[in-house]
Amino acid sequence: MIEFKDVSLVYPNGTEGLKKINTTIKDGEFVVIVGLSGAGKSTFIRSINRLVTPTSGSLQVDGEDILNYRSGNLRKLRTKVGMIFQNYNLVKRSNVLKNVLAGRLGHTGTLRSILNLYKKEDISLAYESLKRVNIDEKIYNRADELSGGQQQRVSIARVLTQKPKYILADEPVASLDPPTSHQVMTYLKKINKEDNITTIVNLHFIDMAMEYADRIIGMRAGEVVFDGPVSEVSEKTFEEIYGRSIREDDLRGGADES
Amino acid sequence: MTNENNSLAEKKTPPIYPVKTKVQVSIIFFVILGIYLFSMFWTQKEMVGGFSGAFENMFTVMEKFFPPNFGVIGAIWGPLVETIQMAIIATTIAAILTVPLAVLAARNVTTFKPLYYTTRTVLNILRTIPDLVLAVIFVGLFGIGLFPGILALVVFSLGILAKLISETIEAVDMNPLEAMRASGGNVYQVIWYALVPQVLPQFTSLVLYVFEINIRASVVLGFVGAGGIGLILNQQLGFYNYPNAMMIIVLIFAVVIIIEYISTKLREALI
């Protein structure tokens, strides 16, 4: 369970990234955060694994306040919170297997990982993860030989190999075409259901949010301006979140193509 | 409509470079040209005897160098190998010491500013000392031999390598580093998994390049007492034994060319 209590974040340059956020994300939920660019979605999500540090309030993950965590605790936190990025963030020159094994870093001692002495279970776990996202035949390809959609699947496999309790995905489909976007979202949703991994996804496409989310949190200017199940959301809700009428480019489209 | 477009194009054709840039570049160009002309004039004036005297002298000296004495190959083989060893050892030590220094001198990895600036400054100072001066200092400190030569080359190579490699590190894609950090990797794991693969080809190539420089530098360092073939060459020249000296020069020439050829091929394969 993740609990935000009056969480605010002011960046060093004075920008208020988050303003008194109060919300609770229950285990197993699939939450989509929507909002315009600059609304604070990334700041929200990156607070949870402390890639950024809120400046006030309390943020609890599994009942522990993570805001005063230092290196040791931080590693433990990040080991149970996996992350997926817009630009996949793979090591382009390394092969797919090595990239996926990096998901075990938090579970592996420094010396062991530097000498490439992964446990047998870890390697077979990496392979299983690749199979689950149907990219196991590319195991020895260099990451930069893959298409964007394939790279994002590798990055999902990396997160799976981490065996996390939570998955954070920051605009995972923003660099992909519509059919590939749906494929990636379908994998995330499937993993959420099968492994019961709490999943939080940032999206700015309304149709995709509606299709995949259990619950939608709307953000504007660092504040939560909507929070509720998909059943309560209508076009009007989005117009309120975005503060303007809905446009063509707020939709990803292409659901039937995939 | 067409008329309007035409007049618009006439009025508002922007220059490809801003006027300010043009002026700056022109000024720099003329200043450099001025420096060239001045120094050409100056050298002419200082060269007593002019070119004709120099040529005459050159031919009389050159004659004495031929034919090279092939008989000394056996005797100079040892010092030649020493010179190559000196370059290899120095490059290897420098390559190892470069790693921490380059990381500390890379702004994107070393976010602690004082540490970054200190390393940068030390490296900058190192680079201002010529290798010959280093050799003279170390020969003075440790006496004639290979050790001061190796030391001089290590310090000299460190200056170049650490600077170039820190710049390579600053140009890497930071995204994978963030991903490794987000999955619970510690500093060493992040560097090893996300940074090293991105820097390694460039690193190897630069080390080979510095090795090439070191081979040549190690010959010259011998002249000031840093051991190896340079020392022998200097002695032979001192004894006016020109055929022996010529043989040494030919041998050095051959070795340098062979090593550079191999090294260039290796570097091509890497990038």
Ligand SMILES: Nc1ncnc2c1ncn2[C@@H]1O[C@H](COP(=O)(O)OP(=O)(O)O)[C@@H](O)[C@H]1O
């Ligand atoms: N490192 C930073 N330093 C200063 N301001 C930042 C930084 N990162 C984000 N911001 C600002 O914080 C606000 C929220 O940004 P972000 O969380 O990235 O929004 P979103 O992900 O919804 O586009 C924006 O105004 C952005 O400019």
Ligand SMILES: [Mg+2]
């Ligand atoms: Mg964002």
